[in-house]
Amino acid sequence: MDKLRHYxxxxxxxxxxxxxxxxxxxxxxxxLIKLATYTAVIQLTLLEMVKLYLFVIxxxxxxxxxIAFVVAGALTLYxxxxxxxMVVVFSLGISPSFVARVLGVPALLLTILLLVDFxxxxxxxxxISANFLDKKKSEAKFNLTASEFGHHFGDWMLFxxxxxxxxxxxxxxxxxxxxxxxxxxxxxxxAELINEGGILKLKLDNGESYxxxxxxxxxxxxxxxYINDKMSTDPMIYRSxxxxxxNNELRERKNQRLITNTLLSLFPLISIFLVIAxxxxxxxxxxxxxxxxxxxxxxxxxxxxxxTQRWFAFHTIWVVALLWSIMGYIFYRRLVGNxx
Numbered sequence: 366m367d368k369l370r371h372y373x374x375x376x377x378x379x380x381x382x383x384x385x386x387x388x389x390x391x392x393x394x395x396x397l398i399k400l401a402t403y404t405a406v407i408q409l410t411l412l413e414m415v416k417l418y419l420f421v422i423x424x425x426x427x428x429x430x431x432i433a434f435v436v437a438g439a440l441t442l443y444x445x446x447x448x449x450x451m452v453v454v455f456s457l458g459i460s461p462s463f464v465a466r467v468l469g470v471p472a473l474l475l476t477i478l479l480l481v482d483f484x485x486x487x488x489x490x491x492x493i494s495a496n497f498l499d500k501k502k503s504e505a506k507f508n509l510t511a512s513e514f515g516h517h518f519g520d521w522m523l524f525x526x527x528x529x530x531x532x533x534x535x536x537x538x539x540x541x542x543x544x545x546x547x548x549x550x551x552x553x554x555x556a557e558l559i560n561e562g563g564i565l566k567l568k569l570d571n572g573e574s575y576x577x578x579x580x581x582x583x584x585x586x587x588x589x590x591y592i593n594d595k596m597s598t599d600p601m602i603y604r605s606x607x608x609x610x611x612n613n614e615l616r617e618r619k620n621q622r623l624i625t626n627t628l629l630s631l632f633p634l635i636s637i638f639l640v641i642a643x644x645x646x647x648x649x650x651x652x653x654x655x656x657x658x659x660x661x662x663x664x665x666x667x668x669x670x671x672x673t674q675r676w677f678a679f680h681t682i683w684v685v686a687l688l689w690s691i692m693g694y695i696f697y698r699r700l701v702g703n704x705x
Contacts, residue, residue, distance in 0.1 A: 369454065370467050377441045377471070384440075385433035392425045393418070407501040420494040423486045427479055431632040434475055435640060436659055438468055442644025443655050451645055461645065461701050465637050472633040479630035483622075488609045492601045521592065523567075525556075534558075538569070540592070547576040547583075551590075567592040621674060624681050628670040635686050636662075639693030642700045 400417060403409060409417070442464070445451045455461070526537035535558075540551040553572030569592065574585040603609065610619060643658055666689060673681045 366459075366463070369459070369463075373441070373445075373464065373467050374471070376445065377437055377468070380441050380444075381433055381437035384437050385429060388429040388433055389425060392429055396421050396425065403498070407498070409501065413501070417494065417497070420490050420497070423482050423490055427482050427487065427626070427629070430475060430479065431629055432663055434472065434633045435636050435663070438472075438637075438640040439644040439655060439659055442641060443646065446644065446646045452647060461641060461697070464641055464645070465697075468637050468640065469634070472637055476630050476634045479633075480627070483626040483630065484610070485606055488606065489603055492603045492609075496601060538572075540567075547578045547581075550575045550577075553590075620679070624674050624679060625670050627682050628685055629667075631682075631686050632666060635690045636666075636693060638690070638697035642693065642696035645701045647704070 396418065400409075400414060403417075442451065451464075454464075520542055522541045524539040524541075525535045527535065535556045536554065538553045538556040540549075540553075542549045551569065551572060551574045553569040555570045557568045557570075559566040559568055569590040570588070572587055572590065574587065574590070576583045576585075610623070639662060643655055643662075666685075669685050669689070670681070673685060677684050
């Protein structure tokens with residue numbers, strides 16, 4: 366029995382990695398394309414891009430591992446069946462339930478790993494990643510350069526004709542603001558960008574200010590002036606797993622993630638009988654559209670996990686898991702259990 370268990374698991378591991386690695390590569394490419402859009406807003410070094418990629422790895426693993434396991438399990442049994450090895454195994458008096466137990470162990474371990482991933486690891490990584498991006502967006506305000514298109518500085522439009530980016534000093538600066546009661550235009554010979562405790566200060570030297578409306582024009586000459594702009598929101602603080610999932614911040618979104626991700630974590634375990642039903646065939650008498658059925662099964666489960674939430678809320682977890690397990694067992698008894 367141990368040799369048979371090892372034989373099945375060795376074939377499973379080979380197929381699993383041959384399916385998982387391409388899936389993971391495709392998911393990584395999609396993220397890298399998304400990462401490229403960040404560079405339109407913030408400047409990222411190669412090391413920072415690698416850092417962001419490392420942040421997203423737990424999420425990529427979460428969505429690729431369950432699919433890879435279910436597909437690999439079914440294709441492993443299908444390959445062994447086409448080589449008539451499963452027929453020989455059952456002819457020796459070994460029941461299909463033994464195969465279910467063999468696949469059940471890695472499925473259970475994978476389910477535990479996925480639960481730890483999305484409950485413990487992913488929240489912490491998401492907060493770190495969000496804080497990192499917010500920090501980079503705030504720092505992006507320092508990247509003011511001479512440009513004909515101008516920059517946003519709070520409610521102000523800032524036009525810089527000459528800049529020394531390393532020293533954050535600018536020459537021949539014009540600011541415009543129409544958010545106030547009077548439209549304001551400021552011209553300054555020199556400006557310096559200063560960061561003091563999360564407050565960006567634009568220090569203006571030797572300039573003129575004009576405020577005007579339909580009735581009045583005011584002019585003011587100044588030696589030194591300051592314009593403040595508060596940087597982005599304070600960084601999120603990670604306290605504990607319980608605090609993250611129990612606080613009411615983004616409550617609806619967290620509930621959806623809890624329901625969907627719990628079901629996706631259970632997907633490998635509750636699909637064991639369906640995997641056997643799809644994978645075990647008699648090569649001479651049975652021809653199954655296994656790839657089509659695997660595709661439909663994955664799509665149906667993911668759709669059920671998301672769509673049924675609007676009716677059952679948190680009850681979706683046990684309703685979908687129970688119905689999926691029963692459906693898989695019915696197919697197993699009908700296609701495999703009663704034949705072998």
